[in-house]
Amino acid sequence: MTALTIEDVSMRFELPNGASVQALQNINLDIGTGELMSVLGPSGCGKTTLLNIVAGFLAPTEGIIKLGNEVVHGPGPERGMVFQQGALFEWMNVRKNIGFGPAMKGAPRAETEARVTELLEIVGLHDFGEKMIYELSGGMQQRVALARCLANDPEVILMDEPLGALDALTREKMQSLVLEIWKKTGTTIILITHSVEEALLLGERLLVMAPRPGRIHKEYRLPFAEMGVGADLREVKHHDDYGTTREEILSMIWDMEEEIMGRSETAA
Amino acid sequence: MTILLIYVAIFVGAFFAVKAVASHLTKRSDFTSRKTVTFGDESAVTANRAASVISVIAIFLIWGAFTGSSWSPIHAPGPFVGDATFTYTAETPDGQRDDGTVHVTVFPRDAAADAPEIEPGDGFAKDDAAKVAAWRSVLIRVDRNDELGRDEGAKVVAINGQAIAPGETVEVDSGEVTLTPKGTPNYKPEQGWQMEPVWLPPPEAVVGRVIEIMGGGYQNFTLAEHVGWSLFRVIAGFLAGALVGIPLGYAMGLSDWFRGWFDPIVEFMRPVPPLALIPLVIIWAGIGEVGKVILLFLAALWIMTIAARAGVSGVRISKIHAAYSLGASKWQILRHVIVPNSLPEIFTGARVAMGVCWGTVVAAELVAAEKGAGMMIMVASRFQLTDIVIMGIILIGVIGYAIDILMRMAENWLIPWKGRG
Numbered sequence: 001m002t003a004l005t006i007e008d009v010s011m012r013f014e015l016p017n018g019a020s021v022q023a024l025q026n027i028n029l030d031i032g033t034g035e036l037m038s039v040l041g042p043s044g045c046g047k048t049t050l051l052n053i054v055a056g057f058l059a060p061t062e063g064i065i066k067l068g069n070e071v072v073h074g075p076g077p078e079r080g081m082v083f084q085q086g087a088l089f090e091w092m093n094v095r096k097n098i099g100f101g102p103a104m105k106g107a108p109r110a111e112t113e114a115r116v117t118e119l120l121e122i123v124g125l126h127d128f129g130e131k132m133i134y135e136l137s138g139g140m141q142q143r144v145a146l147a148r149c150l151a152n153d154p155e156v157i158l159m160d161e162p163l164g165a166l167d168a169l170t171r172e173k174m175q176s177l178v179l180e181i182w183k184k185t186g187t188t189i190i191l192i193t194h195s196v197e198e199a200l201l202l203g204e205r206l207l208v209m210a211p212r213p214g215r216i217h218k219e220y221r222l223p224f225a226e227m228g229v230g231a232d233l234r235e236v237k238h239h240d241d242y243g244t245t246r247e248e249i250l251s252m253i254w255d256m257e258e259e260i261m262g263r264s265e266t267a268a
Numbered sequence: 269m270t271i272l273l274i275y276v277a278i279f280v281g282a283f284f285a286v287k288a289v290a291s292h293l294t295k296r297s298d299f300t301s302r303k304t305v306t307f308g309d310e311s312a313v314t315a316n317r318a319a320s321v322i323s324v325i326a327i328f329l330i331w332g333a334f335t336g337s338s339w340s341p342i343h344a345p346g347p348f349v350g351d352a353t354f355t356y357t358a359e360t361p362d363g364q365r366d367d368g369t370v371h372v373t374v375f376p377r378d379a380a381a382d383a384p385e386i387e388p389g390d391g392f393a394k395d396d397a398a399k400v401a402a403w404r405s406v407l408i409r410v411d412r413n414d415e416l417g418r419d420e421g422a423k424v425v426a427i428n429g430q431a432i433a434p435g436e437t438v439e440v441d442s443g444e445v446t447l448t449p450k451g452t453p454n455y456k457p458e459q460g461w462q463m464e465p466v467w468l469p470p471p472e473a474v475v476g477r478v479i480e481i482m483g484g485g486y487q488n489f490t491l492a493e494h495v496g497w498s499l500f501r502v503i504a505g506f507l508a509g510a511l512v513g514i515p516l517g518y519a520m521g522l523s524d525w526f527r528g529w530f531d532p533i534v535e536f537m538r539p540v541p542p543l544a545l546i547p548l549v550i551i552w553a554g555i556g557e558v559g560k561v562i563l564l565f566l567a568a569l570w571i572m573t574i575a576a577r578a579g580v581s582g583v584r585i586s587k588i589h590a591a592y593s594l595g596a597s598k599w600q601i602l603r604h605v606i607v608p609n610s611l612p613e614i615f616t617g618a619r620v621a622m623g624v625c626w627g628t629v630v631a632a633e634l635v636a637a638e639k640g641a642g643m644m645i646m647v648a649s650r651f652q653l654t655d656i657v658i659m660g661i662i663l664i665g666v667i668g669y670a671i672d673i674l675m676r677m678a679e680n681w682l683i684p685w686k687g688r689g
Binding site: 055056057074075076077079080081083084086087088089090091100101104105132133134148149152158 | 584586587589590591592593594595596597600604605608609611683684685688
């Protein structure tokens with residue numbers, strides 16, 4: 001079943017100096033329900049623009065986004081979003097942050113509280129409910145962000161480099177948590193990252209995007225996400241295919257980066 | 269100049285004294301004390317409390333010492349008080365010379381005294397007696413009792429044997445004598461280093477005034493009423509300014525029409541010092557309460573507007589996006605995201621506005637008022653009541669400082685997340 005359809009989406013905007021940028025060109029994608037898709041690409045390839053269009057923060061110049069059969073026109077709670085960092089509300093404690101979505105919907109208090117307790121358990125923060133956001137470490141803050149998103153039971157979770165600012169060890173723990181949640185909830189997840197390893201580990205389906213204009217360059221179907229659920233992610237990395245795919249994608253992105261550099265050098 | 273040198277000496281001396289004592293007394297071993305690099309490390313520099321205490325004591329000590337305070341254990345040399353004598357030499361046109369002695373009683377300013385009783389002596393220049401208060405000078409009209417005075421062409425040509433001409437000065441015991449252009453000696457006793465109470469009263473006089481005015485009042489109002497009215501005006505003006513300014517700032521931060529409409533007004537009014545509005549406000553609203561509150565309203569308004577606008581503009585777009593994708597409505601985002609997110613900026617603005625309002629109210633009261641801290645010191649200055657002026661200045665400073673401390677405490681209590689976003 002298709003959870004999300006991206007139909008012929010193009011994005012073009014004009015710069016103040018009169019030039020225009022083709023950020024995305026004719027993107028077509030069907031994302032199945034419960035699919036875990038990672039998007040990878042060099043900076044400037046339009047992956048964040050694509051995510052913002054899916055989230056409803058940007059309207060594409062052409063094409064439409066459909067969630068099920070509904071056309072998306074703006075942001076909505078059925079498409080939850082996890083940001084890199086600094087998107088939590090530091091004037092609220094952890095419980096209030098997680099319960100924000102249900103509270104805005106006007107859900108009964110007791111129900112929200114029960115759900116928050118449950119989510120605190122899932123993300124491993126049961127003792128931290130009454131703490132303020134600024135009392136938590138970066139990794140804990142991202143756990144809260146994840147739980148806050150889950151509290152709305154979204155159909156799709158959009159993640160915009162959610163683990164980008166974390167140290168390697170915390171990052172690995174969080175990657176396991178994302179996999180665990182994906183398996184447990186069966187939610188469709190689109191994850192944007194600039195780490196090849198993360199894209200490999202957290203993508204049943206991996207999309208490599210190319211810049212200028214932003215487009216889908218190559219698509220992979222990978223077994224590592226499935227293997228990683230409940231397992232040690234370092235074990236997964238020892239898999240033979242993992243190494244070869246990683247090298248292939250890395251050189252692909254290197255080529256793109258070099259092309260960009262070369263082009264801007266000749267332009268200069 | 270001397271006072272400045274003394275002050276610098278105390279500063280340097282206290283530094284070495286405290287460092288010497290501290291290094292013997294306490295061996296701190298907290299984290300900061302283990303830092304080898306403190307020069308340039310802002311976090312390693314905290315106010316030395318001993319320095320603060322000595323600084324305050326030093327100011328009061330210098331104040332006391334140079335005003336002859338009874339509270340100060342040390343004193344700068346005071347003005348000369350007591351009996352002084354000097355002789356003058358008069359000369360007639362035909363070359364006759366005679367000496368006369370002048371006896372002067374110099375009495376403290378707050379006491380009365382009589383000129384000493386003396387015998388006129390012999391010769392044509394008779395002895396004189398005079399009295400003068402400390403810090404003042406007195407004309408000795410020597411020719412009045414001389415047998416041969418100015419009318420006969422006699423002139424004073426020397427003081428204590430030193431030749432003198434009109435306009436010149438001769439040092440004598442405990443003072444100096446200047447000959448006026450008309451030839452009359454003018455005796456000025458030694459001033460000493462202390463300040464005259466008219467310029468700077470000793471601290472106990474100021475404290476005495478505080479107690480006196482707290483009970484008896486000044487210009488029909490007690491001290492509490494003067495200060496209370498000033499504070500009331502500040503709070504009323506500030507609240508009015510915040511009540512209008514904060515919603516206006518929000519509107520300017522959220523709507524392009526509001527931003528465009530009010531930008532020229534706010535940007536124009538912001539650099540106009542509130543003090544410059546005093547004359548206009550007096551013309552429009554008089555010197556009563558309404559005028560004062562309008563002035564303070566205008567002083568607070570632009571600051572609060574700009575603070576609220578900055579608070580709204582400062583919200584991270586990811587927070588707004590997060591709230592939208594969590595299903596919040598516009599109203600809910602305003603209530604739960606934009607307002608709390610802007611509180612730190614608004615509080616900073618409120619602290620600035622309170623400070624400006626306090627300064628403006630004092631200035632406005634200096635110009636024209638029936639009551640208030642500024643009016644009190646303005647009226648007192650017209651009657652040379654320097655102790656009330658000093659008292660008022662200290663009070664205004666203390667209250668301004670207290671307002672800021674209270675605002676900071678409220679800030680720490682109400683918005684603990686400030687600067688931790």
